[in-house]
Amino acid sequence: MTARxxxxxxxxxxxxxxxxxQIVEQVLTAERMGFxxxxxxxxxxxxxxxxxxxxxxxxxARTSRLRFFPDVASLPMRPPTMLAKAAASLDVMSGGxxxxxxxAGNFWDAVAGMGGPRRAPGxxxxxxxxxxxxxxxxxxxxxxxxxxxxxxxxxxxxxxxAGPPTAHRVEIWIGAMAPRALELIGRKADGWIPAGGVSRVxxxxxxxxxxxxxxxxxxxxxxxxxxxxxxxxxxxTDTAQQWIxxxxxxxxxxxxxxxxxxxxxxxxxxxxxxxxxxxxxxxxAINGKD
Numbered sequence: 467m468t469a470r471x472x473x474x475x476x477x478x479x480x481x482x483x484x485x486x487x488q489i490v491e492q493v494l495t496a497e498r499m500g501f502x503x504x505x506x507x508x509x510x511x512x513x514x515x516x517x518x519x520x521x522x523x524x525x526x527a528r529t530s531r532l533r534f535f536p537d538v539a540s541l542p543m544r545p546p547t548m549l550a551k552a553a554a555s556l557d558v559m560s561g562g563x564x565x566x567x568x569x570a571g572n573f574w575d576a577v578a579g580m581g582g583p584r585r586a587p588g589x590x591x592x593x594x595x596x597x598x599x600x601x602x603x604x605x606x607x608x609x610x611x612x613x614x615x616x617x618x619x620x621x622x623x624x625x626x627x628a629g630p631p632t633a634h635r636v637e638i639w640i641g642a643m644a645p646r647a648l649e650l651i652g653r654k655a656d657g658w659i660p661a662g663g664v665s666r667v668x669x670x671x672x673x674x675x676x677x678x679x680x681x682x683x684x685x686x687x688x689x690x691x692x693x694x695x696x697x698x699x700x701x702x703t704d705t706a707q708q709w710i711x712x713x714x715x716x717x718x719x720x721x722x723x724x725x726x727x728x729x730x731x732x733x734x735x736x737x738x739x740x741x742x743x744x745x746x747x748x749x750x751a752i753n754g755k756d
Contacts, residue, residue, distance in 0.1 A: 471689070474723065474724035474725075475501050475503070475724065476504055476724060477496045478505045479506055481516040489732070490528065491734060493525050493529065495734040496737055497529045497531060499737065500745070502533060503532065503694075503726060504533070504534045505535050505537030506537055507537050508538065508539045508569075509540065509573070510543050511579065511580045512576075518539070526560040527559070527560075529563075532563065533563045533564065534556075535566065535567040535639065536568075537567050537641070537696065538568050538659055539567060540572075540582075541568060541594060541597055542571040542583050543571075543577060547600065547623060547626065549566065549597070550601045550604035553632075554630055554631070554632050557632040557636050558631075562633035565636060565638075565656075567640075567641060567659055567694075568597070570647070571585060594650065596618075596619075597620070597621060602654070604628035605636050607628050611629070613626065613627055637692070638654075638655050638656050638657070639656060639692065641659040641661060642658070648677050649680040650680075652676070652680025652681035652683075652684065652691060657691060658693055659695070660695060663696035663698050663728075664697050664698070667695075667716060674721065695724070696728060697728065698728045700730040700736070702730075706739070713744065713748045714751045714752060727740060
């Protein structure tokens with residue numbers, strides 16, 4: 467069996483303020499046991515949640531190898547110029563361990579209640595594309611002392627000097643499922659985070675083909691667009707072998723590049739079980755050593 471690229475595994479931690487000590491322990495366990503990624507959902511209007519970007523900064527400072535990303539950042543709550551600034555800052559401070567997960571937005575009553583714009587369905591994709599262009603420009607020109615400008619209509623930017631230069635090329639991963647958004651991912655993004663995670667895995671092949679076609683049409687290698695999939699399931703309900711078989715199949719067809727597991731509680735049991743039983747076996751199967 468062959469995967470599209472080296473397979474990665476990660477965890478997602480729920481940013482409950484009262485669970486902060488347990489969050490730290492989960493992340494340190496993931497670091498110690500060889501995971502690659504940590505994703506954190508972004509809902510600033512959820513009163514029980516810590517701010518996602520503040521939490522990522524704290525956890526980056528406590529680790530040395532894990533890469534972090536918002537899963538996914540709420541664009542209506544975070545202007546693209548400030549998203550780019552935060553991404554560059556976290557990447558510099560961590561030595562190149564930050565990627566930017568980005569979404570067009572949801573929970574619009576909550577967004578509006580906190581002062582964010584309420585985007586109509588026909589506006590969301592256009593605003594997302596405009597934001598991707600601005601963020602990519604800001605992250606790319608930072609090393610060249612360039613000026614970023616945007617004509618709007620959603621984010622009119624008169625012009626500002628972007629920076630600081632990032633430690634690595636920060637990737638932009640988009641959480642979306644709509645046809646136009648998938649085409650946008652193929653044309654301009656670096657990764658796809660399917661909404662609903664593996665609960666919609668039967669759709670991945672068809673949806674991924676739309677991304678691939680758009681990438682090829684834009685002169686890009688379709689294999690350059692990552693597939694990062696959330697696994698919102700308690701693996702203790704099945705045997706380790708069942709999960710090994712599922713993950714191996716999903717890594718090959720429809721070509722998932724990274725699995726991000728959401729532990730069912732604030733403990734470390736599922737993280738430890740994945741690291742000891744499932745992850746090594748899946749990697750071995752993918753590498754053709756089984």
